[in-house]
Amino acid sequence: MTGKDTPKDVRSRNRGQTETAILEGAKALLSEEGFQALGVNAVARRAGCDKQLIYRYFGGLDGLVEAIGGDLASWLQDGVPPVAQPATYAELMECMALAFLDALRANPLVQKIAAWELSEPSPLVVKLAEARAGSLARWIGAIRGDLLPPANVDAPAINAVVIAAIQHLVLSGATTGMFAGVALREEADWDRVRKVIARMVRSAYA
Amino acid sequence: MTGKDTPKDVRSRNRGQTETAILEGAKALLSEEGFQALGVNAVARRAGCDKQLIYRYFGGLDGLVEAIGGDLASWLQDGVPPVAQPATYAELMECMALAFLDALRANPLVQKIAAWELSEPSPLVVKLAEARAGSLARWIGAIRGDLLPPANVDAPAINAVVIAAIQHLVLSGATTGMFAGVALREEADWDRVRKVIARMVRSAYA
DNA sequence: GAACTTAATCACCACCCGGTGACAAAATGA
DNA sequence: TCATTTTGTCACCGGGTGGTGATTAAGTTC
Numbered sequence: 001m002t003g004k005d006t007p008k009d010v011r012s013r014n015r016g017q018t019e020t021a022i023l024e025g026a027k028a029l030l031s032e033e034g035f036q037a038l039g040v041n042a043v044a045r046r047a048g049c050d051k052q053l054i055y056r057y058f059g060g061l062d063g064l065v066e067a068i069g070g071d072l073a074s075w076l077q078d079g080v081p082p083v084a085q086p087a088t089y090a091e092l093m094e095c096m097a098l099a100f101l102d103a104l105r106a107n108p109l110v111q112k113i114a115a116w117e118l119s120e121p122s123p124l125v126v127k128l129a130e131a132r133a134g135s136l137a138r139w140i141g142a143i144r145g146d147l148l149p150p151a152n153v154d155a156p157a158i159n160a161v162v163i164a165a166i167q168h169l170v171l172s173g174a175t176t177g178m179f180a181g182v183a184l185r186e187e188a189d190w191d192r193v194r195k196v197i198a199r200m201v202r203s204a205y206a
Numbered sequence: 207m208t209g210k211d212t213p214k215d216v217r218s219r220n221r222g223q224t225e226t227a228i229l230e231g232a233k234a235l236l237s238e239e240g241f242q243a244l245g246v247n248a249v250a251r252r253a254g255c256d257k258q259l260i261y262r263y264f265g266g267l268d269g270l271v272e273a274i275g276g277d278l279a280s281w282l283q284d285g286v287p288p289v290a291q292p293a294t295y296a297e298l299m300e301c302m303a304l305a306f307l308d309a310l311r312a313n314p315l316v317q318k319i320a321a322w323e324l325s326e327p328s329p330l331v332v333k334l335a336e337a338r339a340g341s342l343a344r345w346i347g348a349i350r351g352d353l354l355p356p357a358n359v360d361a362p363a364i365n366a367v368v369i370a371a372i373q374h375l376v377l378s379g380a381t382t383g384m385f386a387g388v389a390l391r392e393e394a395d396w397d398r399v400r401k402v403i404a405r406m407v408r409s410a411y412a
Numbered sequence: 413g414a415a416c417t418t419a420a421t422c423a424c425c426a427c428c429c430g431g432t433g434a435c436a437a438a439a440t441g442a
Numbered sequence: 443t444c445a446t447t448t449t450g451t452c453a454c455c456g457g458g459t460g461g462t463g464a465t466t467a468a469g470t471t472c
Contacts, residue, residue: 013438013449034325036242040430050451055431115324118374119240121381129382137387157402160386164378165371168324172370175327176335180366181343196363196410203409204402219419219468246460256421261461 019057022047026064027071031109035116035125038065062124068113069131075110076103076139089149090205093159094198096143101166101194108174115171136163150205158204162197169193225263228253232270233277237315241322241331244271268330274319275337281316282309282345295355296411299365300404302349307372307400317380320373342369356411364410368403375399 025047030038040061044051058064086092104110110132117129140159149155173184183189231253236244246267250257264270292298310316316338323335346365355361379390389395 015449018449036326039428041428051430052432052452053450056449060431115321118321118377118381119325120242126382133384133387153405154398154402156386156388157398158406160388161371161375161399161402161406163386164374165367168370168374169367171324175324176332178335178339180362180369181339182362182366192360192363193367196360196367199359200364200367200406200410203412204406206409221419224419245458247458257460258422258462259420262419266461 015057018047018049018053021049022054022057022064023067023071027068027109030068030112034112035120065124066127069128072110072113072128072131073135075107076100076135077142085145086147088205089147089155090202092144092147093162093205094201096140097162097166097197097201098194100163101170101190101197104167104170105173105190111171111174114167153205155205158201162201162204166197221263224253224255224259227255228260228263228270229273229277233274233315236274236318240318241326271330272333275334278316278319278334278337279341281313282306282341283348291351292353294411295353295361296408298350298353299361299368299411300407302346303368303372303403303407304400306369307376307396307403310373310376311379311396314380317377321377359411361411364407368407368410372403 022043026038026043029042029046033042038061040051040054043061043064044054054060054064058067086095104114113128113132116125117132169179169184172179173189177183177185182192184193228249232244232249235248235252239248244267246257246260249267249270250260260266260270264273292301310320319334319338322331323338375385375390378385379395383389383391388398390399
């Protein structure tokens, strides 16, 4: 312990470390304040460093957002427990819809990104949209297995409608706590939604 | 024609006129550029007057947004043709859902306001949300007539899910032109969505 | 025509934003 | 020990924003 003691000071002056500090700061800021607050100055303040480093290490906000998109690739695989493989495609999609609802509800970062996509069609955010869509598609493909949808229904469209409804209800619940007169705050409210969605998915594939 | 000719000059220097110019300018700006661009300076530029007048006549942006909300009260009644009264509640809701889809798709102003609600829970925008929700509730109440939903289903929740799906698909279509791998650009794409939604509403109330 | 009210404009403020260049300090290598 | 590269900080610029007097110009009334 002659020269290289106090290892916690080593943490400073470390590029990789500040890179992750910036990235995590940006993700936290986006989660908590929304995309409106995602600026160079705000991220730098949050990460506790100078904004110049954002330009140096990420090439500006664009690159930083792209990095966030990269982290987003597997947000579904992690949180969702391995579902017991159901017998029919209808059961599978019902269970998938409910899992998606809980996963999205527990992930404010993805919520804010989804809201961002609906508000700003800038090319910057299109990258994020593609990342999220790809993650969703991969997730569905992974748990689908060899089950096939009934031949006489438009399964992709049905799934899009179901996912759209879930996404919108979760976003509305997070902001206003209501939608179309239905409360979306307590867990009982969400049980109500779960019941209806399960019923609709089942009957749509019947 | 001694003194009061050139009546087009009279249009200037008229308070009511510039009030509506400001209000219409704000609505147009919101429709075309989104809520991010809705600032005092931008509205004044658009309306062709000084921003001071916004503070004088509306008490700032808040009052102006409130005025927009007031204009929003009857956006559904106007655009929707009087529906031929159907026989069952399921038929009624199916027809209402499709009418809502077209009405929202044709109204970029309401689209932008809906996106605003999902991105910013500020009290300013809550007023707008309430105005929109009230308009929706009144519209449904007006065309419901004496039809009652089946007793064994949670009709409000089902309707909320349907409206949420429609709203989200319309917003996604307007910005990214896709959702969950399903294209939302051509009219054929929307026919696909219409078919699926009609089918799901019908089966949900069966 | 003069006094007064109202509509509209202008000039200005502090503040925050994104972005950049110059500079200090720590590590690295000879 | 000295030179070089890397990491980090600071100061500054132009420009846009929300917000507020002070001022000018057009109607209105007597």
